[in-house]
Amino acid sequence: MDDSKNIRKLIENLDDLPTLPTVFTKINNLIQDPKTSAVALGRAIGDDPSLTVKILRIVNSAIYGFPSKISTINQAIVVLGFSAIKNLVLTSSVFDLFKADKINDINFDLNDFWGHSMGCAIIANTTAKYLQIKDTESIFVSGLLHDIGKIVYFQYFSDKFRIVLNRVDGSRVNDVCKIEDEVMGFDHQHTGRLLSEKWQLPQVLIEPIAYHHNPTESRQYSKQTAIIHISDIIATAMELGSSGGGNYVPQVSEDAWNNLGLKLSVLEPIIKETKDKYDDIVSFLMPAENR
Numbered sequence: 001m002d003d004s005k006n007i008r009k010l011i012e013n014l015d016d017l018p019t020l021p022t023v024f025t026k027i028n029n030l031i032q033d034p035k036t037s038a039v040a041l042g043r044a045i046g047d048d049p050s051l052t053v054k055i056l057r058i059v060n061s062a063i064y065g066f067p068s069k070i071s072t073i074n075q076a077i078v079v080l081g082f083s084a085i086k087n088l089v090l091t092s093s094v095f096d097l098f099k100a101d102k103i104n105d106i107n108f109d110l111n112d113f114w115g116h117s118m119g120c121a122i123i124a125n126t127t128a129k130y131l132q133i134k135d136t137e138s139i140f141v142s143g144l145l146h147d148i149g150k151i152v153y154f155q156y157f158s159d160k161f162r163i164v165l166n167r168v169d170g171s172r173v174n175d176v177c178k179i180e181d182e183v184m185g186f187d188h189q190h191t192g193r194l195l196s197e198k199w200q201l202p203q204v205l206i207e208p209i210a211y212h213h214n215p216t217e218s219r220q221y222s223k224q225t226a227i228i229h230i231s232d233i234i235a236t237a238m239e240l241g242s243s244g245g246g247n248y249v250p251q252v253s254e255d256a257w258n259n260l261g262l263k264l265s266v267l268e269p270i271i272k273e274t275k276d277k278y279d280d281i282v283s284f285l286m287p288a289e290n291r
Ligand SMILES: [Fe+2]
Pocket: 146, 147, 188, 212, 213
């Protein structure tokens, strides 16, 4: 069987794939139900002590920058609202996927990957605030998840992924998607899309994952996709971690840039704000076992 069929088969087999914890599905269902009260949601989250701790860590990090400490889940629900809480549960579930539980001899460092994803998420979140786009939490989560397809390669196809990484390293053009396509049959955008569809993530998260290197292909959420496209490139240029794609800084799509109507003058404050937040957030949120 060739590898693209192999990958498709793997993705279609839910049991073999990284799964989001059942608590995410449970909380998600509760939030979708208009009858759910804040107290019931708080109780459901409170039933999972490790989730509670993780959510409070995120809420109290520089991502939100609240002036005073939020010490209970109920307080967090009141301050943030249901939809932000849903994204927090997703963020905390995603953190578990970045655990370095698989020792691998390939040139792919989960710490660096995590750093790149977090860098992109912070830049995207900051950019969305500058653009006064609502739902900055979703944009943060899609930044965190944008390269998630690479985790599938890393965990399940490490031999082929090694070939990809070696070719990326030695390539002048450094077009990682094209190399993945040739070696794996799919690029990491497509694999990430299949995984996020399997996880039943909303389209606002799926499109930036599926099109962050080809932002003009996005249909429904072109602004969100353009933000992740640009933030990914800025994170690479700032050398915040590495997604295993070498140091080459790709060109920003002119269409994506124009779609957002970003002024060049906002780049400096966005970069400064990111620098101020990055170390703090990474040291605060990175899974302890990765440090
Ligand atoms: Fe990517």
